[in-house]
Amino acid sequence: MxxxxxxxxxxxxxxxxxxxxxxxxxxxxxxxxxxxxxxxxxxxxxxxxxxxxxxxxxxxxxxxxxxxxxxxxxxxxxxxxxxxxxxxxxxxxxxxxxxxxxxxxxxxxxxxxxxxxxxxxxxxxxxxxxxxxxxxxxxxxxxxxxxxxxxxxxxxxxxxxxxxxxxxxxxxxxxxxxxxxxxEFCSDIPDIDIEVKDSANGSISVLFINGSQGSRQVLKMAKKLLKNGKCNVTIIAGKNEALRKKLEKQLAEYSEEQVSIIGFTKEIKKYMTKADILILRASPNVLMEAVNLCKPIIITGALKGQEEKNPEFIEKYQLGCICENYKKISSVIQELYAFNQKKIVYLKNNMARFRNxxxxxxxxxxxxxxxxxxxxxxxxxxxxxxxxxxxxxxxx
Missing domain, CATH: 3.40.50.2000 (Glycogen Phosphorylase B;)
Structure with missing residues (x-):
């Protein structure tokens, strides 16, 4: 039939x-x-x-x-x-x-x-x-x-x-x-209980996504975080082999425990789930995947045109933070973890309500x-x- x-x-x-x-x-x-x-x-x-x-x-x-x-x-x-x-x-x-x-x-x-x-x-x-x-x-x-x-x-x-x-x-x-x-991003509502972490002791895991869409900014932010000893950093460079090699060279002074550079991977959810903070461009697909996982996100910018209002959209619904200046990335993360991570709890609850x-x-x-x-x-x-x-x- x-x-x-x-x-x-x-x-x-x-x-x-x-x-x-x-x-x-x-x-x-x-x-x-x-x-x-x-x-x-x-x-x-x-x-x-x-x-x-x-x-x-x-x-x-x-x-x-x-x-x-x-x-x-x-x-x-x-x-x-x-x-x-x-x-x-x-x-x-x-x-x-x-x-x-x-x-x-x-x-x-x-x-x-x-x-x-x-x-x-x-x-x-x-x-x-x-x-x-x-x-x-x-x-x-x-x-x-x-x-x-x-x-x-x-x-x-x-x-x-x-x-x-x-x-x-x-x-x-x-x-x-x-x-x-x-x-894979559509499971039951994630556990939004917070594991208490200190932004000063290097225990925070940060994942950079869409590095190929802004390698210079990603590199500056990663160096800032690693230099201050605030976080462990993972960067997904995707299929951009030139970017991956550049990042590995520029960040060679740091140990494997401090920084990890990933090329193309089909296990994006695994890395997103393991991370405490996601730093990414305001691409709608990745944004909504992060929201469905209730993962705190920091937006570093957006492409002109169709993505231009996405940071404003994220702020409107209180789903994440905006940080377009690499010099301020450490203070943004510190703010998230201040007052017993009150802001992280707030953002995760907003995501839980917004996700579909x-x-x-x-x-x-x-x-x-x-x-x-x-x-x-x-x-x-x-x-x-x-x-x-x-x-x-x-x-x-």
Whole structure:
């Protein structure tokens, strides 16, 4: 019996967030209904060489030329129709080929560029395949997400929903669903009891994440903490081998007990769980993983554009601390541990209230329901068209 096909349109080279969201949702859908056929395509792979090359420029520009990326991001908010038209022309041939090969019942877009461009192609070709988009950002959401042709726009936060409403998307098309994270971060509420530690005796374990997105700042902060003897430091450098070697060289004077440099790892949760404090960039996926684990976080900055308001978001809900000046990192940690760690307890309790470990599960349930509904509607339409009597009655 046919049970349905779901196509995810994601992106492989514009950060890891889109892939992480797609992975979380696919996993839950497969657990709920293993018979569903799931396909994932990198939206940029449907374009020409130049289009694919552009996607690979995202990280270098966003990290090394943040002002340029911020300007491009703001400009895109005023060129939504132009971008959708251009992208639809670029991806049209391969998208239609995919539609013919896969024959999806529903399309899930987790990248802003592939919402309006995809719905435009489907509309022009009179292909009634519903598109549901998931906004992959907490706040400062791109206008590209606001496409009235999408059947639903799933919003991770109230801030994202408010932005969509301000751009004319009706409330009935919007659903606030929380931010989906991988299942390993979705266990029952973590124990928020505090082990008493002294910020002056070197017993505090600090984990730096996303080092490749700001190596200079990470290195300065790590040296500051190690020099003062406040903490033991672990830095995850990811796939950036050059960064890993640079950090190992710069921090060679410290013992293995004091500092550990990790390359690419699939055991990110293990390191996050072991750490007392997480120091990271305001990437929404890592932020929400930390929140689900109820781990105290210190934000050192954010990429321009889609991440720009994330530090403000964290402060608004009192989920962490902000420290953009490496010289102040020691005092920020001391403040966390002052008064018998009162602030840490406060932050962890806020995280416990804010976290939504069932977000991926609930979104998966909704997607499956929409897919099944589409199949049912298609079958009913097929039966009506094949029965002249019923078709004539409905036509009247």
């Amino acid at each position: 046919y049970t349905g096909k779901i196509l995810f349109i994601s992106a492989d080279n514009t950060g890891n967030g889109h892939k992480s969201i797609t992975e979380a949702l696919r996993h839950q859908i497969k657990k709920l209904d293993a018979t569903k056929h799931l396909e994932v395509v990198d939206g940029f792979s449907m374009g020409n060489y130049f289009f694919r090359f552009l996607s690979k420029l995202y990280s270098p520009i966003a990290v090394n030329a943040p002002l340029i990326w911020g300007w491009v991001y703001r400009l895109s908010n005023h060129m939504v129709n132009t971008i959708n038209v251009m992208c639809s022309r670029i991806i049209k041939k391969k998208l239609l080929q995919l539609m013919k090969e896969i024959k999806p019942d529903i399309i899930i877009s987790v990248h802003a560029v592939f919402t309006g461009s995809v719905t435009r192609i489907l509309e022009k070709k009179h292909m009634e395949i519903p598109v549901i988009s998931f906004i992959a950002d907490l706040d400062n959401v791109s206008n590209l997400w606001a496409d009235s042709r999408a059947k639903y726009i799933l919003c991770p936060t109230k801030e994202a929903e408010d932005k969509m409403k301000s751009l004319g998307i009706p409330s009935e098309r919007l659903k606030v669903v929380g931010f989906p994270v991988r299942e 470990p069932k977000a991926a599960y609930n979104i998966a349930v909704f997607i499956i329901q929409q897919c099944n509904q589409q199949i049912k509607e298609y079958r009913n339409t097929k039966e009506i068209k094949s029965n002249p009597v019923i078709h004539d009655i409905i036509s009247q």
